[in-house]
Amino acid sequence: MQVRDIMTTKVQTAKPTDTVADVARLMAVERISGLPVVDEKGKIVGVVSEGDLMARAALGNESPRSWWLGLISDGEAPDEFIRAHGKTVGDVMTRNAKTIAPDASLAALARKLESNGVKRLPVVENGALVGLVSRADVVRALASIKPSAPATDPSDAAIRSAVISKLHGAQTLNSVQATVIVRDGVVELWGLAPNGPTIDAARVAAEDVPGVKRVENHIALFPTAYYG
8 A cells, every 4th residue: 555545635735925814714714734835836845834833923922032132143033033923824834845755655654754743744746746645544544454364264273383483483572481272263371471561562472363363361470589
């Protein structure tokens, strides 16, 4: 599955020349938290979000800087002034917007959303905006994926072997001393582990094996005396 399979193609946009007031009203009425900003050729030039408008409000409430502080500043004062008092989207938008290609994988999309700390990304192809994809789209896509069922139900012996391989193959579970019993697809885990998270990890590993209907986890903590 690719970005093109889950993106929204009917995208509301803003222009750099739109007023901040008009875009704020549009976002409030449509209940959207951000808009791609495109030029007259449909090329994306930025993004305007709730965060940009909130930053504008915060800057607008600050006391004006004195003229001499402006002279020795590192150049941020003019930018802050523009964002606080500018009347157009071009003044307050975030430039150099992060984008993603329509043929990117869902894994690449999730990584990019997470690494940039954003809720949505414009989808761009050949420089033109073709869609918008959000975290909510990713969640819906994952919810729609159904695990592939095996052609035939594996035997209890096969399930037991697979569970044991999982427990022995994960470095996280090296400290688990477990006995595995399988009856009609129901896995019983018995043994000892050093802590609660490791006990839960053993259960999750067993649940991940195809054919497992349920896991009864009886693994207990190592006795205190075990640690010397």
